[in-house]
Amino acid sequence: MVKKDLVLIGHGMVGQRFLEAFLAQDGAAWDWRVTVLAEEPRPAYDRVHLTSWFSGTSAEELSLCPASFIDEHGIDLRLGDPAVAVDRDRRTVTTRSGQLLPYDALVLATGSYPFVPPVPGHDARGCHVYRTIEDLAGIKEAAATARVGAVVGGGLLGLEAAGALRAMELETHVVEFAPRLMAIQVDDGGGAVLRRKIEELGVIVHTGAGTQAVDVDDDGAVRTMQLSDGTELAADLVVFSAGVRPRDQLARDCGLSVGERGGITVDERCRTSDPHIWAIGECAQAADGRVYGLVGPGYAMAEAAALDLTGGAGSFTGGDTSTKLKLLGVDVASFGDAHGTTHGALDVLYTDSRAGVYKKLVIGADGALLGGVLVGDADAYSVLRPLAASGAELPAPPEQLLLPASVGAPGAGALPDEAVVCSCHNVSKAAIRAAVGEQGCTSVPEVKKCTKAGTGCGSCVKLMTGIVEEELAASGVEVARGICEHFTRTRAELYEIIRAKGITSFSRVLDEHGTGEGCDLCKPVVASILASLGSTYVLDGEQAGLQDTNDHFLANLQRNGSYSVVPRIPGGEITPDGLITIGRIARDFGLYTKITGGQRIDMFGASVDQLPLIWQRLVDAGFESGHAYGKALRTVKSCVGQTWCRYGVQDSVALAIELELRYRGLRSPHKLKAAVSGCARECAEAQSKDFGVIATAEGWNLYVGGNGGMTPRHADLLAADLDRESLIRTIDRFLMFYIRTADRLERTAPWIERLEGGLDHLRSVVLDDSLGICDDLDELMARHVGTYQDEWATTLADPDRVRRFVSFVNAPGVPDPTVRFVSERDQIRPARPAEGGRTLAPALVAGPELEVRTR
Amino acid sequence: MTILHETRPTVATAVVEIEHDGRWKPVCGYADLLPGRGVAVLLGAEQVALFRDRAGLLYAVGNTDPFSGSAVISRGIMGSRGAAPVVASPMYKQAFDLRTGECLDEAATPDGSPARLGVWPVRVVS
DSSP states (O other), X not given: OOOEEEEEEOOSHHHHHHHHHXXXXXXXXXXXXXXXXXXXXXXXXXXXXXXXXXXXXXXXXXXXXXXXXXXXXXXXXXXXXXXXXXXXXXXXXXXXXXXXXXXXXXXXXXXXXXXXXOOTTTTSBTEEEOSSHHHHHHHXXXXXXXXXXXXXXXXXXXXXXXXHHHHTTOEEEEEOSSSSTTTTTOOHHHHHHHHHHHHHTTEEEEOSOOEXXXXXXXXXXXXXXXXXXXXXXXXXXXXXXXXXXXXXXXXXXXXXXXXTTSSEEOOTTOBOSSTTEEEOGXXXXXXXXXXXXXXXHHHHHHHHXXXXXXXXXXOOOOXXXXXXXXXXXXXXXXXXXXXXXXXXXXXXXXXXXXXXXXXXXXXXTTSOEEEEEEESOOTTHXXXXXXXXXXXXXXXXXXXXXXXXXXXXXXXXXXXXXXXXXXXXXXXXXXXXXXXXXXXXXXXXXXXXXXXXTSSXXXXXXXXXXXXXXXXXXXXXXXXXXXXXXXXXXXXXXXHHHHHHTXXXXXXXXXXXXXXXXXXXXXXXXXXXXXXXXXXXXXXXXXXXGSOHHHHHTSEEOTTSOEEXXXXXXXXXXXXXXXXXXXXXXHHHTOEEEEOTTSSEEEEEEOTTHHHHHHHHHHHTTOOBOOTTSSBEEEEEEOOOTTTOSSOOSOHHHHHHHHHHHHTXXXXXXXXXXXXXXXXXXXXXXXXXXXXXXXXXSSEEEXXXXXXXXXXXXXXXXXXXXXXXXXHHHHHHHHHHHHHHOOTTOOHHHHHHHSTTHHHHHHHHHTSOTTSOHXXXXXXXXXXXXXXXXXXXXXXXXXXXXXXXXXXXTSTTXXXXXXXXXXXXXXXXXXXXXXXXXXXXXXXXXXXXXXXXXX | OOOOOSSOOOOTTOEEEEEXXXXXXXXXXXXXXXXXXXXXXXXXXXXXXXXXOTTSOEEEEESXXXXXXXXXXXXXXXXXETTEEEEEOTXXXXXXXXXXXXXXXXXBOXXXXXXXXXXXXXEEEO
16 A cells, blocks of 8 residues: 655644644554654754753753654654745645655644844844743853843743743843733733732843833944833843744745734644645644644644544634643633633632732623632632633632632532543543543542543643542542541641641550551551651650561561661772671671662571670671661662762762761651762662762752652652752752651652642742741751661660560570571571471570581 | 450569460560560460550460461551451561451461461469
């Protein structure tokens, strides 16, 4: 069969989505040969999060199109070779490099271009736009020598650009022609609150001011800017972000029908006036006569075109322009008829200028919710937007809908079935319910996989979680959020209670907030919380009864009832004498030894009675507990670093040791693993750790939330090029914030995935102190560092505590006769049931009874 | 089967006894027991796990975990499930009713033997 030719012009977000949707159709890959013409030097990337490039997200991380996608589908992707002409009669496309490509179907996804007001000097050196990674690289380079930056345009992108300039320590101005910031999304009241918040960040805002001219110096570089209100700004860097215009020139040139105000006109199936040509995204004027500048409608058009091309029935008749975003740390959302243009519409308003919160609901004459504006607190967006879109009756008086969720605003239950929960993927509440009720999903990640809901911008995940939980509860699957039958609270809630009330005993927590006697789930949780808040000795008083056997004996239980012992070897650095000491102890007690993945040495086969004897020798030689038994910091692994390695750029070993000593003994919801690499070659595998540090020429990059094991996860870059002090401060806060908010046995990787607002939120909490808790976090860590004690030294110093280390209360010194070993590869191993084997020697005369050859 | 002491002993010298082979054998001081924790007792070739709960009540069950074959029950965490006082095996976390020795999570071990601990009468003498 001869394949037909499909040519896609433009490889932006919408183009990529089109490819995904198109190739997901049965047979599409068989019937079509796909060629993609891209203007930029790299495949599709996430333009929505473009600004994060400034804070360290790499172009690779922003990429939406893995190389495997192109290879797997045999796509002919031509980077840096845009289309320059279309011959509709011959059905060919000419590229800039002069190639002629025939097509049976042509899809235009050329996007838009930044509008630059045609004022004098608009193209001078020092003037930039804000659209591509290359644009940002240019701005970054210019900012290095600039002093004052001016952003023309106070919309979403303009404010993001202003934030980036501010972060690069430029005096920053925003010039907005409209009387308020984000004029399209918010109203005057919301704009005022937003302006105050933006100004608090040190950005100087000029509203109601147009740009009249950009003046240049003798070298042709930007010097000043003249505003229509008479202001003269001494700016040496200008960023234009005054809106975008559809890129429809190619279509105009070949005579396709174009809307009056631009945009290639298409029908609801995204067909242009030529039956062989489709147009999608920002370059198209949709069937409802509008040009959408948002990615959600663009995706919907991509899907409609993909279906139409493969014989399906897709359509796009109009999209939701609701938006929710976090701008320089400020929540801003608008949805539906935000400006109350519907006839007879009335406002319900809630403002708290002190807290910087502004909320407005637009209510129709019939009492239905039409739209609204939220600034400073947009939590309610996830419920209000679908509620407005569905036109359903309000579940509560409108004023109640404006209250914070904790005061009783309605949750997921208030939504009608047809309400669209995920607008990126157009998933309704009914579809989510069906995924649970009919397809058997029992968790949010499963529902995400099944429906794609929540996998776009992610803003609906909280609402989705509510719906999934409600549906599970309704179908009889119990969704217990509490730790166990004794506590209806989550670990994070218990943490806050214990902290706020200053509780120091499990009995009091149980009496005041639980039922029954506790169990093996809640007791260690409470013990861990008490330890991380008080840094007291974990076997003190009642706490001794709460610990898992590992914490109780400060060693790791192995399958035959014996224990293993791991002394701390900070950073994996150990002297020959240290190695000899460990070797001698292992030999004298007849223990099996193995090097661990965390760069230390594990000694196996010890009986309870032997533990204090082994540890007395270790402590005497200067070793400390390695906390291998605890939900606590395990190791900070390191590569050898600059000191020895030819490639190292920083002393990774010294930093690893410093970090390991700082955080040793820190009790947390689960174990913590860390690493420091001395250069980008990453030999310490820091990106697979809960926190990992990689040296750069300028300082240290901090990665968080990595994991190996069963569900590996690459860590996310939290901050780049930190100096030592800021690095340690940031890790301090990250760890304490995790300890404070994570669930029981939740590693940092799933915690970050679950964290509402994700990495950006985490960043704003630990770097910008958006929750105002950093002083608390710092103080908790200072207390931990100040009160740390080696648990084994403390234990050995108290004869009463040492007395607990007996196999039998009525026969101290007698080892458990059922713990038996045989020899294998010159060491011991636990005997299997039929093997017999030998028991351990009595603890006091350790050694030679077991015939293990030593070398 | 477990006999509980009737009054809370206040004397530091009170002794715990377990009945074995028809005789009461002293095994440790009452004060040696931490509330909410267990200890292992060696009676001839048998191992018993002895527990004291928050209220001061004592329980004695077999120390060998039927799921792992290891003598570790005494090192488990005590607690309650509904009205039943339980200990969770530290090996694979199954809960056992301290009054009856019965496993509340699984009726049998993977090799088919009943998942149940023995129980011993226990008392405190002043």
